[in-house]
Structure formats: C-alpha cells, structure tokens
Amino acid sequence: MGISYNEKTRIFKLDTPNTSYCFGVEDSFGYLLHHYYGRRLAADGVGYLTRTGEYPFTPDRNGREKLSFLNAAPFEYPMGGMGDFREHCLEIRTREGYNTLEAGFRDYEIRRGKRPLAGLPATFGTEADCASLTVRLTDDVVGLTVELEYTVFEDLDAITRSARICNQGKGTVWLTKALSACLDEEDRDFSMLSLHGAWARERGIQYRKLGYGRQGVFSERGVSSHQDQPFLGLTTPGITQTQGEVYGFHLVYSGNFEAQTEVSQFNMTRTLLGINPYNFCWELKPGEAFQTPEVVMVYSCAGLGSMTRTYHDLYRRHLIRGPWRDRKRPVLINNWEATHFDFDLEKLLDIAREAAKAGIEMLVMDDGWFGNRFDDNRALGDWFVNEEKLPGGLDRLARELNGLGLKFGLWIEPEMVSPDSDLFRSHPDWAIQTPGREPGRCRNQYVLDLTRAEVLEYVWQRIRSILSSANIEYVKWDMNRQLSDLGSLGLPPRRQGELYHRYVLAVYELQERLVRTFPNLLLENCSGGGGRFDPGMLYYSPQIWCSDNTDAVERLKIQEGTALLYPLSTIGAHVSDCPNHYMGRTVPFETRGHVALAGTFGYELDVTGISGEDRAQIPGQVAMYHRYNDLVREGDYYRLASCRENGAYDCWQINAKDGSQALVTYVQVMSRVNFPSRRVRLEGLEPGKTYRVEQTGQTYGGDVLMYAGLPVEPLSGDFRSRQYTLIRI
C-alpha cells in the first residue's frame, strides 16, 4: 500500500488495497502522462499503454510531430494554449495577454499523512491512515508552478487529488480556468452516471451513453444546486450493484462546478472536475498561490455498491468532523410543516409537551422567529428575536424546553437579506448586485456579499450573539436561493471574476468559525431542502436536510440517489404528516418511519394535531431509532432493489461492521395481485453462518440468504413496508 516512484521507469504508482493508479514523466520535455487506473497491479510495467504515435493532422505519418503528440497524449493535468485541443485543467492570461502554458516535471515529494487545503474543506488523515504525493511542474516562461497533490488511504479504495498554482514569475497572471483533476483513459464503452433533479426532486439517478465530444454536469448557480451534483461516474456496460466497473469522481466543493467527460477522436475519454470556469478569473500576483478544491476518485470493479461503501466510509472517517459524527443525534421535531410562520411561544410549547411525552428529544424552531418575519417576503437579516411571538426571547423558550426535558434547536439563514428589512435599508450596498440594475429576487430575497469583510463580520457577530443568548444545541443553516446579478461593490473591476469562488470561501469561513466557537453544536446544513448537499458542506455539518419533499414514497428515490454517495448518517429525513404537505399523498405512518430511519430520523409535523392512532406509534418509532441508529449510522449499506428500476418495490440492507446483525427494509410501493412470491437476495453476510430473522423466528444459512434470497411477506396495499432484523447465531 502507498506511493512509490520508480527512478528507472519514471513512473509514480499509487496503491490502495484493491486499486492502482499510475502516471509517469515523459522523456522529451517532462510532460506528466497518465498510464493506468484500475484493479491493483503488482508492478508498474504500464508505460507501454501510453501511446504517443498517433496520426498527425496531415496525411503524412511523421510519428512524433509535436501537435499530434500533444493532441493525443493522456495528460495528468492538461494545460491550455500549447496544442492539446481537448478540454484543459488550467488556462491563464498573462499581463501581455498571452495564454500559452507548458509545464514540465520539476520534482516530487512523498510523505505520510495529508496536508489541509488552505480555506477549503477536504478529506483528512493521519500519518497512519494515508500517504501523500506532491508533484511539481513548472513553466519557466510564465513563471508558474503547478503542485499536483495526491493522497491514498491505507484501507480504502479512494484517491484524492487537488492542484495548487503558484505564481513564481515577475508579472501578475490571471487564471481563467483552474480545475482540480483530470483522468485520461481509453473509452470502454462507458456510460456517464450522474445525479440530477430540482427542488423537491433532488438527486435522481441518470445514465447516458458517452458520445464523441464533450458532455457533463455543471452548476453556474453559485452553489452545488438541486439540479446537479458535483459528481460524475464512468460505468462499463451492464453495471449493477454487484457487477461491472465504475470510476467515481466527486468534487469537495459547494459552488459552481464542472464535471465533464470528452471522448476524443482516438476513443480516449478525458474526465475533468473543478470550479466551473464560467465568470471565473482569478488574479494571481507574484508570490501568490491558488488552491483548487479536492476531487475524490473511487474505482470499483465489483459494481456500484462497493463504490458507494467506499465513499460512505471515507466521508464518515475522513471528511466529517466534530463530536456528533459518531454519536446518536437527538430525535428532533421541527415545526416548519406544522406551523410555517404561524406560531408563538404557546404553540411551540404545546408541540413540545406532546413531543416530550412521546419520547422526542429536541424541538427545532424553524423560520419565522425573528424581526418582522410573518411570511417569506421580509426580515431576513434582522436577526433579533420577535418578542411578540416569543415573550422572554430565545432564552425563555430554551429554558421552558429544557424544563420539559427537550433540547432546543434553531433555524437561521444568515447568507441572505430581504429587501424589506432593517438591515437592507441601512446597507443596500451589502447585497450582491450589478450597479445600475435591481438584482433579481428569488423567494423575495437577495444574497449578502459575504466577500466584504464588514458584511462577513456583521453576520458572524449576529450568529455568535444569538447562539450565546440561550442554550441552543442545534442549528439548521438554510440558504434559500441561488446567486445571480454577480457584482460586488467591494471588489475592483479586475477582481469581479473572483466573486463566485470568494463567496464560497466566505461561507466556509463562517461555518468554520461556527464549529470552532461552538464545538458541541449539532449543525445541519440545508438549502431549500437539498440544494447544497455536497461533500464540502459535510466538512462542517455531519448532516444535511435532504429535501423539502418529505413524502415517504418520493423520498425513496431521493434517498436512493443521495445514498449512492453519502452515508445514511448525513441524510436529513423526517416523518411528516399526511396527506403530504407538497405531494398530497397518504402513506402509512409505519412506512414513513421506516423511510426516515434510513437517514437522521426525526419529525416534521404538529404532534398535537395528528390522529391519536399515528401519535401512538411515535414512542415505538423512537425506540426503533434508538435500537437501530448505531447500525444505520455506522454500518455497511447495500441497495438490494430499486422501485425506480422495477416499478414495484424498494429494498435496502444495512450490515453491522462486526457482522453480528443486519437490518433489511422492504417497501412495497405498488401493490399487485396474483404475482409470484418475492425473495430478495441479501449481501455481505457470512456464507457459513446461520442467521435468525427476528420478526419471523425463521433461521437461514448466510449462503441461502445471499444466493437464494430472503422471502418477503406478501403485503396488501400500496406503500406498505416491513423490516427484517437478522441476528447472526
């Protein structure tokens, strides 16, 4: 395991338990060329794979004419302007207006451990966990150095990559594109796997066959977005959960991104990820450096399931921080779907009293507690408690809740300002805007220009003061629009192209201050549901609200797509009332509980107003949460069946890491009559061991459960669900 450099072949070899990644230094100029990424290799004899003798532009066959070479060679980090006509990672403009870049190998360093990325979220690991490699390339004409950073984790099939671009020349250089990573490899009839959606329909799974040219997923919305996930997978034909090859690329970033694959004339795929170059232009003065975000690459030759479990383990152990990562989170009740803006102290306490009786552990007060916020048209930015609604303020509410045995959590949306707010009236220049135009409104609000130090400082002081004013143990940090009308009144004209990225850095800075100042706080990120569900935000919060759509059947698809990459412990999921708020659908209370259990679990309803029959089920569901949460939070997740594919039922399994138990959840979405009985083949059990199914008392061999399948009970009615708990005996 680890990283090596062979002085003779000039090949770097990065090994994880089951994968190898090889690239090398080319002889003529010192270009860095990619050779291989896939199943683990014993040695580095892969240099021959890198063909450089493709046909040139003209009919003559002249071998290594420079442009033919550049336009076909598999570059580790391609650069613009020199004759590689495919998409590049790095593009610049010099003071004189030129864009040609050509950087060759200079030196390298291999070491244990992993360095943090300045100002950016990233995976982390100790010297025992991982090894890192820095390869330096230089362009002596421009005076630019590119440091390519790689990390391999000892016991996970994951490799991380990022780049740092340093101006060591005499003149200012403008970066017009600075992506994080590239992978050039032969097209093996790949399809592209990506996650698409919309508000309330986040992260739907999509495959499309690659064609010649460029294709990908992008965000130009200032955030990672509901619409596209900063992820791209390349899958071989017939990929399933257990068979086929997949290359996963996930960007640890929360702003505009590009994740693109280009199939070239020679049937090579070039996959690139990084900050979207749209409206990006970064001024780099002599002596300055620019750090790109990190890409997490995972290769699996055993289907999607193994890629998924690698991402889950990596994020749980090497991305999420803080004490709540490994702790059972309190079962919360959130008042949003119960009351919207229409609540006061008494209403909240009524909910709290009933919730406490049912075993719920925390009340989260959502939007509407501050300023003049009686609806969503006003008051964002006026972060002062509305004493009309809450006499005695947050402190009194917290005390009353604590007196009932409940913790207190609070919603905030600190990145925003309403045009109708005292804050905006005093500081109209604090919103992101283009002078001379009224910025477009979304949910009747503007985005604060957090790139200005005084704005960031003001917002931070408000957050700090609110959180210090009462015993607040949880925060839901919301963000209910995307960025438009890009312009900062605090940046000079030549730096306006830095605004998108600076905005993301400012959000990271605020959240870093928050988690450092309040280390025991449980933070849940949110953006109109799951509009900023990305690995960057997970560095600050161990959980993210997955979607405003709380309908349990819609959630099956949303949570399946989300769990393709994210551990269940991160997926904000609540039981809500029926007919569902947005969908109008009625699903049994039991099914709603089973679906929410495959996430953080909590409630989003007026517990005083639901039927007695539903309310009576809450204590049992809370007990179920306490029984299974360790397993759900820490176990191995297997997707056994998808209603998206079969049109009838969903099934997933979670195995304890020590193999002692497993939980299978089966949801029959559409009821059918006179159909064959159903079995689901389980995964990850020990073939020679026996398992008892708690709910039926039956025992089976692990081999039987995996190769023949667990019989599932025929259920009558739509949207019904069952749990099967397997105990190894």
Ligand code: GLA
């Ligand atoms: C967003 C969130 C919801 C709720 C509302 C409040 O839509 O996703 O959960 O907090 O804002 O305005």
